[in-house]
Amino acid sequence: AVFLIKRIYRGREEIQRAKDYIEAHWREKYNVQEAAKAANLSPSHFLRLFKKHTGITPHDYYINIKIHKIQEQLRDERLTVSDAFSACGIDYHGHFAELSPMQYRKAISASSRDIDRE
Numbered sequence: 620a621v622f623l624i625k626r627i628y629r630g631r632e633e634i635q636r637a638k639d640y641i642e643a644h645w646r647e648k649y650n651v652q653e654a655a656k657a658a659n660l661s662p663s664h665f666l667r668l669f670k671k672h673t674g675i676t677p678h679d680y681y682i683n684i685k686i687h688k689i690q691e692q693l694r695d696e697r698l699t700v701s702d703a704f705s706a707c708g709i710d711y712h713g714h715f716a717e718l719s720p721m722q723y724r725k726a727i728s729a730s731s732r733d734i735d736r737e
Contacts, residue, residue, distance in 0.1 A: 631672060633658040633660055633665075633668065633673045634658065634663045634669055634673065634688050635669055636657050636658050636659070637654045637655070637658035637660075637665065637669060637677065638654070638673075638680065639657070640654055640657035640658075640686065641654055641677065641680055641681050642684060643737070645665050645681065645684045645685055645688060646707065646708040647708075649677075649678055649681045651665070651666065651677060651678070665677070685707060687709050689703060689704060689709070692704070692706050692707060694701060
C-alpha cells in the first residue's frame, strides 16, 4: 500500500505573519503589497485568506490597530489631543470624533470606576 501525505493548506500561519507585519508597521501608511509579501502570498489571495480567517479585511485590521493606539494615547491626560494623534502618526484636524477629548477621557474614567466597583 502506498500512503500519500497531503498537506492541507489552511493559510493560518501566513495570516499570522501578515498580522504581525501590520502590527509592527501600524505607524506607516497601509500597503497591501507589503502585507501580502510578509505573508508570502499574492495580494489577491492574501485579501481572500485574511478575510476568511479574521472576518475583516487587512485594511480594517490596520485601522482597528490605529484606532486602538489613538485611544491609548488619549487616555494619557498629560498629552494634548494633537500630541496623542501625532504619536500615532496622524495629523489632528479637530473633527475625528463625536466626543470632545475631555468627554472621551471622562467616559473612560467613568467606565474604569464602574469596572472597579464590580
